[in-house]
Amino acid sequence: MTTDKIARTSGGSAPSMPHQAVQVARLYYEQGRTTEEIAAELGLSRPKVSRLLSYARRSGLVEIRIHDPEGEAQGLEARLRERYPFLRPQVVGVLPGSTEDLWLERTATAAANLLSKRLTPGMRVGLAWGNTLEAVSRALTPLNVPGVTFVQLNGSASQSDFVSGFVTDTILRFARNYSGGAQLFPVPTFFDDPLTKRAMWRERSVRHVLALQESADILMYSVGSLDASVPSHVYSAGYLDVDDLRTVKNEGAVGDIATVFYRADGTWEDLSLNARASGPELSLVQRVPESICVVSGLGKVAALRGALEGRLMSRLIVDEVTAVAVLETDA
Structure with a gap:
């Protein structure tokens, strides 16, 4: 030849x-x-x-271009810090044209890695369950952290979770990964009557869990949104009925953290459904120095921006495309 x-x-x-x-x-x-x-x-x-x-x-017949997601991500982090000085952001680079499923996978992996770095023996970690935290739980790398305890932040006692085990499986996956303990919160996600909630909150077993939540060293959660391409678990699993969802929208809520709703300006007081919600007052995420919010997906832009306006996090882990959308919306 x-x-x-x-x-x-x-x-x-x-x-x-x-x-x-x-x-x-x-x-x-x-x-x-x-x-x-x-x-x-x-x-x-x-x-x-x-x-x-x-x-x-x-000769220029072939041009090679390298897309460096991390390089662009660093610029976005600087812009987020400039707009929100209280924030410690981590923007996760994603490849152009990739799907939201892949954004979530990369963001969840970044959150899992950060948690492993921040944990020390004896810590208490509050977890608000949902699709994002479930993805984080599956991205964890086994690590032994003596005496660490994971505390569920919002209730999940419902027919849906009894059947699927979604919530308990997520919390227990965190605990087992770090050879730690788990404190579940077996109360309804939303009470039918605020008076029932008040009565439950006087019970000794419930007060024990509430005290663990208050003493948490780290909180990890996402923001819930009806507009996400994959609706937040609390909406898709039937925890709220049609009237509840209508009320949430009519009162101007844009998202929730641990099933506690807030408006576009980050305020949550006087939203009627919060009187029935099992999640903590959102002042808790403002008080805990290591409040880690993990967000991925364009459907969560409005919810994330509201949480940022309310300073409802100290640290943010977000994919690159969603970060760009939040900053563009802000502009």
Whole structure:
């Protein structure tokens, strides 16, 4: 096999070097062929193929662009800190054209890694369950942290969770990963009557869990949103009926943290459904120095922006595309 096998020009003469370089570059970059395969197909030596690829790059026939997600992410972090001086943001780079499922996967992995770095023996960690924290729980890498306790922040006692085990499985996955303990919160996600909640909150067993929540060293949670491409678990699993959802929207709520709703300006007082919610007062996430909010997805932009306006976190882990959308909305 000789170099005569490579395509010749219409006049029968051997192709020019640029023409050869384009042929080789198309096979290498567009079709993913190896230099050995290209050499065999075109009747060239492998060194000749390598020289043609180098020529294609030097001459500008081929342009190589590298997208550095982390480089763009650092710029977004600086913009978020400038707009929200209280915030310690971590923006997770994602590849152009990737899906929201992949954004969530990368964001959850970043949150899992951060948690492992922040944990020390004897810590108490408050967790607000949901789709995002469930993804974080599956991204954890096993680590033994003596005496760590994970405390459920909002109730989940409902027919839905009794059947699926979604909430308890998530909390227990955190505890088992770190060889720690778990304190579940077996009260309804939303009470039918605020008076029932008040009575329950006087029970000794409930007060014990509330005290653990108040003494947490770290909180980890996401923001709930009806507009997310995958609706937050509290909405999709039937914890709220049609009238509840209508009330939430009519009162101007844009999202929730641990099933406690808030408005676009971050305030939550006087929203009627909060009197029935099992989650903590949102002042808790303002008091705990390590309040980690994990957010991914364009459907959560309004909810995230409201939480930022209310300073309902000290640390944010967010994917790059969602961070851009929040900053553009702010502008």
